[in-house]
Amino acid sequence: MPFEEPGHVRPSSKSNSYYPSPTAWEDQQLYFLLPDRFSNANEDGTLDATGAQVKGSIKAFIAADNGNAIKSSFDARVWEENGVVFQGGTLKGIKSKLGYLKRLGITAVWVGPIFKQVPNDDHLYHGYAVQNFLDIDPHFGSREDLRDLVKSAHEQGIYVILDIILNHSGDVFAYKNGEKRWNGRRFEVEGFRDSTGAPNLPFRPLDLRNQPKNPESCAIWPSELQSPDSFTCEGAISDWDHWPEFIRGDFLSLKDINLGNDSPDDFAPTRALQTLCQAYEYWIAYADLDGYRIDTVKHMGDGPTRYLCTTIHEFASSIGKNNFFLVGEVTGSRAFETVELTGLDAALGVGNLQEKLWKLPKGYAAPAEYFDLFRNATFLKKGTNAWMRDKVVTMIDDHDQVWRGGNDKARFCSESEGDKLCLAAVGLNLTTLGIPCIYYATEQRFDGRGASDRYIREAMFGGNFGPFRTKDRHCLDESNPVFQEIAKITAIRQEYATLRRGRQYLREISANGKDFSLPYIIGGRMRSIVAWSRIFADQEIICAINTDTEKSTQAYVTIDAGLHFGGAVLRRIYPTPSDNKFLPDEVQVKELNGKAVLLTLPPCGFAMYL
Template sequence: MSENGIPSFGAGTASNPRSVNDPSVRNVLSQAPSQRGQYHPSPSSWEDQQLYFLLPDRFSKGGEDGTLDLEGKQIPGDIRPFAQSDNGNAIKLPNDPKIWEESGIVFQGGTLKGIQSKVGYLKRLGASALWLGPIFKQVPNDDHLYHGYAVHDFLEIDPHFGTREDLRDLVKIAHDEGIYVILDIILNHSGDVFAYKGGEKQWNGNRFDVEGFRDSTGNPTLRFQPLDATNLPKNPKDCAIWPAELQSPNSFTREGAISNWDNWPEYIRGDFLSLKDLDLGSDAPDNFAPTSALQTLCEVYKYWIAYADLDGYRIDTVKHMGDGPTRHLCTTLHEFASLIGKENFFLVGEVTGGRAFDVVETTGLDAALGIGNVQEKLWNLPKGFADPAAYFDLFRNATYLKKGTNAWMRNKLVTMIDDHDQVWRGGSTKTRFCSDPEGNKLVLAALGLNLTTLGIPCIYYGTEQQFDGQGGSDRYIREAMFGGSFGAFRSKDRHFFNESNPVFQEVSKICEIRQQYAALRRGRQYLREISGNGKDFGIPRILGGRLTAIVAWSRIFADQEILCAINTDTEKPTEAFVTLDNGLHKNGEVLKCIYRSPTDEGVESRESVAVSRLNGKAVFLSVPAGGFVMYT
């Protein structure tokens, strides 16, 4: 028995540690500071990065024929590339649609080695930071846990994805190609590792009795206490929960599942559906005392930073952790990362509800995910269903402006048009941006808006291949990029790593330009007034059912202004006078076009525009239908 009351299981192995006190874990943590110079340094600023988010089970398993390696050479494989004739090839027979749909909620076969084989694809797209969905060992005997959020062993990689060595190899190759790696982690809950007496419970403010920990077959036959090292059950690593420190009953709140997701303290103390809530301590940040469970998880995640040379974490369900545990975690991880030379280790939180800004300020998170009204407006603005001001007013360049109401600095928010949850839609139909014909016509405008406005931009896997995500629930926006039995566009056995896709190619160009101009990454941001006649200027807004107009904005850094504009009209080019900064330009000065898409024949392409004395200063722009342009 150890000093903390946890049974001693003997020394685990480097590939299979059982406790945060195993020598293999302690050695990594103790030696890390002396190896400071060997770790990959943090970027100076995360707003300089372009993130790419993927679910490991749904991205790649390797063997995709005709894909390109790091040097751009074709790789042979047994999975053929998708062709338009393959659209719907999984639902041809009467019973096929049901089979295809049901396959969307089980493991498809993506691996860490598969992701490693696509580092060249990511680099050529323009991604400079890779965000991986969770990869830790899931509760055994449940094929529905492909998403990775039902952790059973926080010290082990799920065998569906590979090994801890595979993770380290992936990070090393990504670093060699200039790509940082951010890992999705969970602290709020574990998987369904125990059962309540009498069945599942709903939260009512009381603690419930527990039947027992689940054994390796999933039945709650084990006593709800740390496993006896002298009398271990069959297949112990598939039993209870690991590391061993979490087997204490005090690791769990045991108060049943949340029913009211906004009722305090229910959303802090309750289980996340069947996922069992871990007791991390009081949600109040002042005079906070971490629980043993939180201390254990902090050791776990320090270990993975040092072992795999990770660059950041995306922290799941921060709202349900509470500010106290989140602040303790952020302080602990930032200090450890700094100790080994990662001075800007990135901690981004999934903060649902309306407190995201306050949580970032209070806890020490570096940023929050813009998954609520930010994503909603970012999605609807290019499609003409949101006033431009509704999106741009969410951002401010000083924290004192609109504080507490989604006022964000440039590096405090991760923005994306697609993701794996779409929490802003609530219970309504969930689809990807390209789920309708208008989305396909406007996806470059949307990605241009995402990549060149304030925030840290992120592309969700498949958006660059125009996945539609049609179906109605989360499963349909989690298609297998490598095909499998649940490929995009209701297909199977066809991969989508098509670097000839015009959207892929144009995103690559936009990302390259973003890296060339600091204003697009760090500049102040201004929504610009426009005019059709050169006299009457104003911010465009919806008049009727849908906005069809030029939407223009400037990014200004020092004395450089870059003017960006999209056209929400998908049928025809649109022209307008667009306001510039009056003090930065002279009458007659010429701005050059640094990006224009699409470049259809018959549409006038203006390589340069002259500044005139209108509304202070302005230029006359012509933006292609559904297009995106940039001038400087």
């Protein structure tokens, strides 16, 4: 029987009732996970969506398990090698942990790429080397598994954002006489790869009347992408900031798809871009998705990105998803300009913003360096920092850590007492401007660090590349203190619109009640209270962290003089677990520096007052 292209039909937009979009994405709390590294549904002692305990073959991690996979140099090498191959996480595994996510306070889960990868390469666990844009990679499950996951997530009140790629495909063809480096010209192609990976097929649409063996694993799908015009064929990028090289070059071995002129003026989409947009429309309708995270937007160009955003937003709106979320990975200095030019809803804060968010709680970045990123009206061409509330997704950790560069990758908890300061960092992330996102396992204080991305992509369910240099031990522990405190903070954030939509101000502090200034670094590391306000209408919430890991710290904190009067009291709405012996339930407003309150925080503490 001839191979028939799977799913090459656009579902009717009138045939289903679709899950509506949220009113505002800044109201959401995101969680980013890699499907291969999150869950395989076999973790013993975890809780299902109803809170009932589940039996499984993988035992829970305990402290004595730390390092159980690296007891010898040989074992350590095996563990490291497992970090670059599939570990076994699945879509069914994600579904099995929706209760875990809901109890953490997550309202939207961002799932890494799941489309069918180039065959015969076990290193493509990350999902960014697509061979078939209309099918799910069998490592992760099936199309039905995706639809079932989304349906179950919606039943739990959780939106689903899927990671998608348009800039490139997997390594689906080979250049003649080996791989090439970009030099501005088109190179000759040896042929499409067959199901074994050999470039034995003509570089043109497959002839399905005389089809090759296992055609579904040959070349690229859908079939429209098999045209030679679908690819730029100009070799791999060497200079990642040189135009047009970073637009038209291959992303290492991943082959650049010809999306059209990068300028948005008088833009005409290529057939390849139209095909990809139709494929992603298909997945919205088929699985009832709520948003897309778009990979490598910088390398797509503004023209193709604008076309994608217009096309997807219009299609989603036509089926009742009027606020379908499109967030772009835009590295470099053009993130916010790109958002406005293209119609993206938001950019990922994975560069300078993530660096400051990482360093501030550890005392290695002055607070103004982080907070000024939200209020620099000259750079943003905005008159108010409120614009930032829904235009950037903020996160402490992610799977790439592009701001670190080179081969030094690390999770927040791996260095500089990050394990102690984790809660302060998460508190900062969840209560400052932007759409907050938690990278999977931050709530379990994973400490991955190493010479490549693999070390910050541990298998949360154990596998052969588990966290804390382990194997066969899962870390889905809802009794973890950080998990429990994040759940409290996210609940408070949901209760108060001020923490989601309010304006933001870094506050001056004083040790003596007379000399007020913004906190700054002394002696290489700042050990201080850092306080900020969120103000919405006539409500102000004061948030504060202590970057000192050893001592409690006291400071007068400036508050809005127009919203408070002397002698009034502010009520504590969140303390860290050890705060009770340090912090009173109420603090009195003083006539200092306009108005101020005296706060005392324990080491690594976080608190909120209203």
